[in-house]
Amino acid sequence: MAKQTHSSAALQQTADLLHSASIRILRRIRRADEATGLSGPRLSALSVVVFRGPLSIGELAAAEQVRPPTISRMIKDLEYEGFVLRRASPDDGRVQLVSATAAGRRLLERGRRRRVQELSALLEVLPQRERQTVRAAAEILLRIAT
Amino acid sequence: MAKQTHSSAALQQTADLLHSASIRILRRIRRADEATGLSGPRLSALSVVVFRGPLSIGELAAAEQVRPPTISRMIKDLEYEGFVLRRASPDDGRVQLVSATAAGRRLLERGRRRRVQELSALLEVLPQRERQTVRAAAEILLRIAT
DNA sequence: GATAATATTTAGCTTAGCTAAGGAATATTT
DNA sequence: AAATATTCCTTAGCTAAGCTAAATATTATC
Numbered sequence: 381m382a383k384q385t386h387s388s389a390a391l392q393q394t395a396d397l398l399h400s401a402s403i404r405i406l407r408r409i410r411r412a413d414e415a416t417g418l419s420g421p422r423l424s425a426l427s428v429v430v431f432r433g434p435l436s437i438g439e440l441a442a443a444e445q446v447r448p449p450t451i452s453r454m455i456k457d458l459e460y461e462g463f464v465l466r467r468a469s470p471d472d473g474r475v476q477l478v479s480a481t482a483a484g485r486r487l488l489e490r491g492r493r494r495r496v497q498e499l500s501a502l503l504e505v506l507p508q509r510e511r512q513t514v515r516a517a518a519e520i521l522l523r524i525a526t
Numbered sequence: 527m528a529k530q531t532h533s534s535a536a537l538q539q540t541a542d543l544l545h546s547a548s549i550r551i552l553r554r555i556r557r558a559d560e561a562t563g564l565s566g567p568r569l570s571a572l573s574v575v576v577f578r579g580p581l582s583i584g585e586l587a588a589a590e591q592v593r594p595p596t597i598s599r600m601i602k603d604l605e606y607e608g609f610v611l612r613r614a615s616p617d618d619g620r621v622q623l624v625s626a627t628a629a630g631r632r633l634l635e636r637g638r639r640r641r642v643q644e645l646s647a648l649l650e651v652l653p654q655r656e657r658q659t660v661r662a663a664a665e666i667l668l669r670i671a672t
Numbered sequence: 673g674a675t676a677a678t679a680t681t682t683a684g685c686t687t688a689g690c691t692a693a694g695g696a697a698t699a700t701t702t
Numbered sequence: 703a704a705a706t707a708t709t710c711c712t713t714a715g716c717t718a719a720g721c722t723a724a725a726t727a728t729t730a731t732c
Binding site: 388390391392393394395396397398399400401402403404405406407408409445495496499500502503504505506510511513514515516517518519520521522524525526 | 534536537538539540541542543544545546547548549550551552553554555591641642645646648649650651652656657659660661662663664665666667668670671672
């Protein structure tokens with residue numbers, strides 16, 4: 381019973397630590413992303429288009445966990461700015477298929493490089509053993525957190 | 527040289543994994559936070575007020591990495607809703623000191639409990655060894671990521 | 673005492689989220 | 703085959719949360 385209690389308290393502490401760590405990691409990354417000139421939500425949407433595209437507005441909205449009108453407007457802007465293309469689906473006239481332009485791909489790749497650099501710089505100061513711990517944890521978390 | 531290259535590629539992979547993991551963790555937490563009825567930014571500001579308060583609008587803005595007008599408006603609303611109080615500083619008539627009400631503390635505590643529960647539930651499925659890996663990684667990251 | 677600096681607020685803009693409602697295309701029912 | 707229902711997207715209009723610039727009030731400095 382004492383063991384149980386202790387374990388649950390430890391779990392809560394871990395949860396707290398994980399929470400804070402995640403917030404700080406993403407704050408770092410946001411800084412790198414700003415350099416691309418695209419906001420977080422747009423960059424995220426573009427990323428889905430690049431890696432999973434071509435896909436419909438509805439699919440993109442689902443992937444971004446956002447309502448279709450939000451994506452509709454965002455894609456309109458990204459299209460105007462030349463990062464994305466839209467065409468009617470050949471199978472279903474209601475559907476708009478979104479895909480990335482070469483400029484969109486380039487922008488995303490540049491952003492990704494910056495972002496990874498930022499995090500790599502952070503991790504670089506760690507001894508090899510700690511890097512491995514971080515990596516192992518990231519893999520574990522990706523496995524359990526959909 | 528080969529070692530160098532390999533290590534740098536591994537670092538990038540780790541950075542990528544960490545990025546994805548952080549996004550997913552915070553997505554989970556957001557869901558729990560929604561149940562409090564306060565948005566992320568407001569909850570975050572309230573949290574600073576509860577744990578570091580009383581403090582000035584400017585200090586709060588700095589803590590939240592946001593401009594003073596953003597906080598000024600948010601605090602006005604939180605005050606109206608009864609979660610926060612404002613009074614002039616006795617030392618400096620320009621500054622407004624913000625502190626939490628009992629209702630504010632209760633709300634935050636309830637939110638924190640939900641959030642930790644959500645994460646704990648996630649971590650609970652892990653064997654003890656993996657939990658320790660996650661915890662160790664969180665501690666490492668907190669140490670290096672300001 | 674006049675001027676400069678600082679803290680906050682107000683005003684007005686943008687982006688990104690939402691719901692509700694409308695139009696066009698497709699699917700279903702009779 | 704026609705009528706009806708559903709689906710996909712867009713438009714319109716709202717809110718929250720960020721920003722800058724400018725106004726106000728207080729404190730600090732010369």
